[in-house]
Amino acid sequence: MNRILLIARREFMAYAKTVGFWLSLLAFPIFAVLGGALPILMQTSQPIRQVVLIEEGPAAAGLAAAVQDSFACDRERRLENRSEAQEAAAKAAGYAGGTAASEALNRIGGPRMQFVEVPSDLATTPSGEPREALARKYLGDEVPEAQQLDAVVFLTRGEDAPSARVWTRRATDDAVEDVVRAALRDAHRRDVFQTAGIDSSVVSAMEAFRPEITALSPQSASGGEVSFRDRLPGIVGLASGFLLWSLVITGASILLNSVMEEKSNKILEVLLSSASATEMMTGKVLGVAMLTGTVMLVWGGIGAFGLLTSFPQTAVDIGAVLMDGGLIFYFLAYAVGGYLMYAVLFAAIGAFCETPRDAQTLMGPIMMILVVPILVMQMALQTPDAAVVRILSWVPFFTPFLMSARAPSEPPMFEIVGTMVGMFAFTLLMIWLAGRAFRAGALSDVKLSWKSFASAMRGGS
Amino acid sequence: MTAALTLESVSKRYGDFQAVRELSFQVEKGQICGFLGPNGAGKTSTLRMILGLQAVTTGSIDILGADDGRKVRDRIGFLPEERGLYKKMTPIDAIAFFGALKGLPQAEGRKRARDLLEQQGLGASRNKKMKELSKGMAQKVQLIAAVVHRPEFVILDEPFSGLDPVNQQGLEAMIRGLAADGATVLFSTHVMQHAERLCDKVVLLARGRKAFEGTVTEARATSPRFLELEGEISSAAVAALPGVSSVDHTGGDEAGVRILKATLAPGAGGQEALKAAFLGGLDVRRFELREPSLHDAFIGLTGDHPDQDTSTKALEASQ
Numbered sequence A: 001m002n003r004i005l006l007i008a009r010r011e012f013m014a015y016a017k018t019v020g021f022w023l024s025l026l027a028f029p030i031f032a033v034l035g036g037a038l039p040i041l042m043q044t045s046q047p048i049r050q051v052v053l054i055e056e057g058p059a060a061a062g063l064a065a066a067v068q069d070s071f072a073c074d075r076e077r078r079l080e081n082r083s084e085a086q087e088a089a090a091k092a093a094g095y096a097g098g099t100a101a102s103e104a105l106n107r108i109g110g111p112r113m114q115f116v117e118v119p120s121d122l123a124t125t126p127s128g129e130p131r132e133a134l135a136r137k138y139l140g141d142e143v144p145e146a147q148q149l150d151a152v153v154f155l156t157r158g159e160d161a162p163s164a165r166v167w168t169r170r171a172t173d174d175a176v177e178d179v180v181r182a183a184l185r186d187a188h189r190r191d192v193f194q195t196a197g198i199d200s201s202v203v204s205a206m207e208a209f210r211p212e213i214t215a216l217s218p219q220s221a222s223g224g225e226v227s228f229r230d231r232l233p234g235i236v237g238l239a240s241g242f243l244l245w246s247l248v249i250t251g252a253s254i255l256l257n258s259v260m261e262e263k264s265n266k267i268l269e270v271l272l273s274s275a276s277a278t279e280m281m282t283g284k285v286l287g288v289a290m291l292t293g294t295v296m297l298v299w300g301g302i303g304a305f306g307l308l309t310s311f312p313q314t315a316v317d318i319g320a321v322l323m324d325g326g327l328i329f330y331f332l333a334y335a336v337g338g339y340l341m342y343a344v345l346f347a348a349i350g351a352f353c354e355t356p357r358d359a360q361t362l363m364g365p366i367m368m369i370l371v372v373p374i375l376v377m378q379m380a381l382q383t384p385d386a387a388v389v390r391i392l393s394w395v396p397f398f399t400p401f402l403m404s405a406r407a408p409s410e411p412p413m414f415e416i417v418g419t420m421v422g423m424f425a426f427t428l429l430m431i432w433l434a435g436r437a438f439r440a441g442a443l444s445d446v447k448l449s450w451k452s453f454a455s456a457m458r459g460g461s
Numbered sequence B: 001m002t003a004a005l006t007l008e009s010v011s012k013r014y015g016d017f018q019a020v021r022e023l024s025f026q027v028e029k030g031q032i033c034g035f036l037g038p039n040g041a042g043k044t045s046t047l048r049m050i051l052g053l054q055a056v057t058t059g060s061i062d063i064l065g066a067d068d069g070r071k072v073r074d075r076i077g078f079l080p081e082e083r084g085l086y087k088k089m090t091p092i093d094a095i096a097f098f099g100a101l102k103g104l105p106q107a108e109g110r111k112r113a114r115d116l117l118e119q120q121g122l123g124a125s126r127n128k129k130m131k132e133l134s135k136g137m138a139q140k141v142q143l144i145a146a147v148v149h150r151p152e153f154v155i156l157d158e159p160f161s162g163l164d165p166v167n168q169q170g171l172e173a174m175i176r177g178l179a180a181d182g183a184t185v186l187f188s189t190h191v192m193q194h195a196e197r198l199c200d201k202v203v204l205l206a207r208g209r210k211a212f213e214g215t216v217t218e219a220r221a222t223s224p225r226f227l228e229l230e231g232e233i234s235s236a237a238v239a240a241l242p243g244v245s246s247v248d249h250t251g252g253d254e255a256g257v258r259i260l261k262a263t264l265a266p267g268a269g270g271q272e273a274l275k276a277a278f279l280g281g282l283d284v285r286r287f288e289l290r291e292p293s294l295h296d297a298f299i300g301l302t303g304d305h306p307d308q309d310t311s312t313k314a315l316e317a318s319q
Helices: A002-016 A019-044 A063-092 A099-107 A120-124 A129-139 A175-195 A200-208 A228-264 A268-272 A277-310 A312-350 A356-382 A387-393 A399-409 A413-442 A450-459 B043-051 B069-075 B091-101 B106-119 B135-147 B165-180 B192-198 B216-221 B235-239 B271-279 B294-302 B313-318
Strands: A049-055 A113-115 A151-157 A162-168 B003-014 B017-028 B032-036 B058-063 B076-079 B153-157 B184-189 B201-206 B209-214 B226-231 B244-252 B258-264 B284-290
Touching: A002 A019, A002 A228, A002 A277, A002 B091, A019 A277, A049 A063, A049 A120, A049 A175, A063 A113, A063 A151, A063 A175, A113 A175, A120 A129, A129 A151, A129 A162, A151 A175, A162 A175, A175 A200, A228 A268, A228 A277, A228 A312, A228 A356, A228 A399, A228 A413, A268 A277, A268 A413, A268 B135, A277 A312, A277 A413, A312 A356, A312 A399, A312 A413, A356 A387, A356 A399, A387 A399, A387 A413, A399 A413, B003 B043, B003 B184, B017 B043, B017 B058, B017 B184, B017 B201, B017 B209, B032 B043, B032 B165, B032 B192, B043 B058, B043 B069, B043 B153, B043 B184, B058 B069, B069 B076, B076 B135, B091 B106, B091 B135, B106 B135, B135 B153, B135 B165, B153 B165, B165 B184, B165 B192, B184 B192, B192 B294, B201 B216, B201 B294, B209 B216, B209 B294, B216 B294, B235 B244, B235 B258, B271 B284
Parallel strands: A049 A113, A049 A151, B032 B184, B032 B201, B076 B153, B153 B184
Antiparallel strands: A151 A162, B003 B017, B003 B058, B201 B209, B226 B258, B226 B284, B244 B258
16 A cells, blocks of 8 residues: 555656646636636727728718618627626626626627718719729828728619728728628618518517527426526536546546656566556556646636636535535546546556557547547437437446436436446456556567557456 | 575466576575576566566466565565666655665655765765766666665666676675675676676576576586697697697787687696697797686587577567
8 A cells, every 4th residue: 555655646746846737737727817808808909990981972872871870789789688698697696796797798899990080081082093092091001190090981872782892901800891791781671671661660670579488397496497507417417527538538648658658768667576566557546646636626626716706606506416416426436437447548558658659559549439428428418318328328438428427417227326337347347457468568568559458458467 | 595586497488489498596595696698598587587577387486485576575676677767856766765665664765865875976966867867877876776675685687787897896896785785686697707706606597498507616617628829839739739629729810820729628637738738849939728717608508609699588578
């Protein structure tokens, strides 16, 4: 036992002392802050575009007003959506918090632009090449900064439909173009309906119509209307499945690299003379588990803190979901089984390899296997009892991920017990086989192949 | 004396390849035993079986009273042929870590590591990372790591390989020191000179079989003594000298001076040959009676050259 702990501690310290470990520890909070702040930053840092609208010819009369109206309507619609989002945020925060989230939402909107008066020379210059040349001048640096424009829009109306030529300061900026396109489409639609004898107020009313839909299910907490709280267990299950998947990938990869490093540095043989292959593998697996566990705990702590301060009610609901029927213990059991199963396999592969290239022969197919639960887990969220999900849940390689995703939907007890027994039995078999392969690989210089790996598993030393 | 290690009819087979055949030998407590043979003779396989890292195919091994090296691993120190330590660890941490794996308390391990590094002239490097040390320094650190727990039995696989002559001398002194402290030392090598200087006993291995077991003197005695003669002499004249069983031409110059190696028949002393050469008026400018070296004995006993590669390595590795 002492040797196992010594090896585990060395494994933990070897990584905990690296810059990479601290970077990955801080990555989550940094990216969480960046992820939340970036859209707001990008939005608020957008310049307010100075746009002029010029109607060319009497036929174009009213198009400038139509563009301005359309832009104003769009803003109004965005404000409406935002207040709905604010309401949802406040609800999720238990009507007590969420101020910061609401404020953040307030800052998010559509493109920022201001319609300004047409400069007198531009208004009076006859249309055609001289006017276009003047527009180019206002979009460049030839005029004083205060007079510079971001876009000049020439609106015309042909026989069938309105059209526009949009001059912009930057060729890559298509925000004004999008606004004008939408406005002219609306104007054209109104014209067409009016020609057909349909009143524009009817058209507006139809466009504004939003059906009210109430989701109901006998399985909801109220026995009727489905709330976010009812959907939360599924989301928590899926999140747990993905979290476990990333834990397995991260932990097993660290283990693979660690064993490869020991193999290439010729340390494995001397280690094997000091500890048994089982002790070594257990120590390493435990050390890496402590490492990934530390990262997860720190991330979980930061996430829980963020959730409690921003959305306390959701945090309470998630806590309740995890404790409901001991769900968290199922997750832990699947995490232990899944991690052990893959960790020992990766460690055994590492014992045959000195470089990542050596490991590719076996890692390719294993990574392909690991993609399957990612695809099926998403299906498990909506239809946890689909035949393919239920069948694949019995495959030990997939059990930890799929059953984690399915657990909140309360699958039949025989499936829970059966898959868990199967998973742990298979995990024990993997530990035994991987232990033999590990010892054989550590003392061997043979190139890794399926044949050599299978032979090592069969023969041990 | 009591045996620290006994091998009885030990064989190791990898698939169709027989790496070790019916090997039996004994090492007494406190002895320095050289395990000699060319590369690929089966030395590493045997050492791994002694340590319990590989299972014997047939036969039995008794080490420090146990039938499996793994049962007494804390009482054994091992330096493998392919050496390495954690590159980012400091010597003192590495030594303490490997000592701790053998049951030595960490604090005691660090104290001993400091003392041993100081003794080996590595005191100034004790807190450097292993990757910053030279190969010779790293090898010394690894040897210290192998013996820091003061093992009763020390197994060293090709300990001299890769070392310069100065470090080889230092290592020889270290091995003598281990034996002086009461440890039994078994080391493998294909360089006979180290064994000649160090060993109380040698076991010669060729193509997986034991070719000889005994002291260095006994090993040498299995090979005939020979004369080295230099002068304007013919092979036929030397062959006719009393006690000479065969003659080999080993060198010479354009002026007709030749160097001849005359192997003596068992029991022949060389005095009669010297006397006959003078009486016969042979133009002998140099006459030397040479004792056979362990190298000569090895060739005589096995027919192999100790530096050649009778490689079983690839086969060993492939299993």
